[in-house]
Amino acid sequence: xxRIFDLTQKEVLTSNRNELLGAxxxxxxxxxxxxxxxxxxxLLDGVSNPEVARAFGADMITLNTFDVxxxxxxxxxxxxxxxxxxxxxKIEDIQKIVERNRNNPDYIREFKAxxxxxxxxxxxPIRKDPNYPKGKTVNESSLLRVKELGFDYVVITANxxxxxxxxxxxWGIKEVxxxxxxxxxVIAGKMHGAGQAEVDDSDDIIQFVEAGADxxxxxxxxxxxxxxxxxxxxTIEAIHQSGGLAMTTIGTSQEGASESVIEKIALESKEAGADxxxxxxxxxxGMALPENITxxxxxxxxxxxxxxxxxxxxxx
Numbered sequence: 001x002x003r004i005f006d007l008t009q010k011e012v013l014t015s016n017r018n019e020l021l022g023a024x025x026x027x028x029x030x031x032x033x034x035x036x037x038x039x040x041x042x043l044l045d046g047v048s049n050p051e052v053a054r055a056f057g058a059d060m061i062t063l064n065t066f067d068v069x070x071x072x073x074x075x076x077x078x079x080x081x082x083x084x085x086x087x088x089x090k091i092e093d094i095q096k097i098v099e100r101n102r103n104n105p106d107y108i109r110e111f112k113a114x115x116x117x118x119x120x121x122x123x124x125p126i127r128k129d130p131n132y133p134k135g136k137t138v139n140e141s142s143l144l145r146v147k148e149l150g151f152d153y154v155v156i157t158a159n160x161x162x163x164x165x166x167x168x169x170x171w172g173i174k175e176v177x178x179x180x181x182x183x184x185x186v187i188a189g190k191m192h193g194a195g196q197a198e199v200d201d202s203d204d205i206i207q208f209v210e211a212g213a214d215x216x217x218x219x220x221x222x223x224x225x226x227x228x229x230x231x232x233x234x235t236i237e238a239i240h241q242s243g244g245l246a247m248t249t250i251g252t253s254q255e256g257a258s259e260s261v262i263e264k265i266a267l268e269s270k271e272a273g274a275d276x277x278x279x280x281x282x283x284x285x286g287m288a289l290p291e292n293i294t295x296x297x298x299x300x301x302x303x304x305x306x307x308x309x310x311x312x313x314x315x316x
Contacts, residue, residue: 003027004059005305009116009312013109017185020118020152021214024245029270030301033247033278034058034293035122037286038073039065041083048075049287054117056290057297057306062155063121064281067135068145071101074286076111108149116312120153120187121146124162125172132162138172143179153185157217158192166190166204170211177212189217191251191280192224202238209242215276220248220269233272240273247276255280255288259295266299 001022002011015023024031034053042049050061050073063073072094081093101107112119123146125138135142138156146154156172158164173188188208205216216239221229236246248269254261262279269277279296283289297306 001026004031004118005301005309012116012118013113015118015152017153017182017214020185021245024215024275027275027301029274029277030305031060031276032058032293032297032300033060033062033276034288035062035064035251035278035281037064037281038075039067040074040286041078042075043285043287043290044075046075046079048073048115049281049285050111050115050117050119051075052290053287053293054115055310056293057309058117058293059309060118060120060153060276061115062278063119064159064286065136066121067133068121068142068149069102069135070098070133071104071107071149072098073111076114077101105148106150108151112150112152118152120151120155120185122155122157122159123172124158125156125164125168125175126162127168127171138175140175140179143176147180147183151184153187155217156186156188156213158190164190170204170207173208173211173213185215186213187215187217187247188213189247191217191219191249191278202235205235205239205244206242209239209244213244215245215247217247217249217278219252220250220265220274220277221272222265222268223250223252223254229268229272232269232274236273245275246273247278248272248274249278249280250288251278251280251282253280253282255292256283257292259292262292262295263299266296270300 003026004023036049053061077097082089123138126132156169169188176186219227221232239246279288281287
């Protein structure tokens, strides 16, 4: 099995769930995931945040705030929108593009071919707020749409102030497996308190794996108050013993900190046994500082593999 940073473009576009898991395992803790907000104007005009994350070394890219029923990615879809005109014209232009995208079942497959990396999205397991956009939550119709669009993985997690609990996440995992079976890779867990000031404990994590989660996410040490290196190491050991993989996350705006902070967190996460390292979207304009993605990558796998990912043509 090839490592994730050795895969060709064709292999990235055609890998299934088991092949992606195999590539992550073969990489021995050297997989980088970047999370990006796609519903705000991108960091660089004319280029989407996922494209920037790819260029700076990410292997997996998670779309945050993506609405499966109203597909739109700033920097990718807005070339024909008059973003510098008056507000009403801007809104009308975007609405026309969204309407066009709704009728394209290959929307994400086409975007993935441009980005050249594994793509996933966040879905919130929100059951008690009928006003939360349906296309951003775990429900039967949104999950079927996720499969139709061609995402590689789904992340069952909680954005800030959603008040999602560990019980909600467990429910979300079960819903994904009930509706989609083994057709998609599932990542689950909390990278911060999400308004409840708590993260998952070992008992929660074992239940997540038993319910069908392939990868369990948890905060990296020093990213959430009270989350120590000992806690992370012990939790990852429990994840591995349960048969899952582990992903440490930087999801508390430290993705906008100095490179030295990112390097320290990255090395300690690798020491703790993380299979994937995630860097969040709260730098500027919906993504980490691009150089921090590169700093994380270099810290855990060196310049050779980092530069290879940065330089590899998406047409190979």
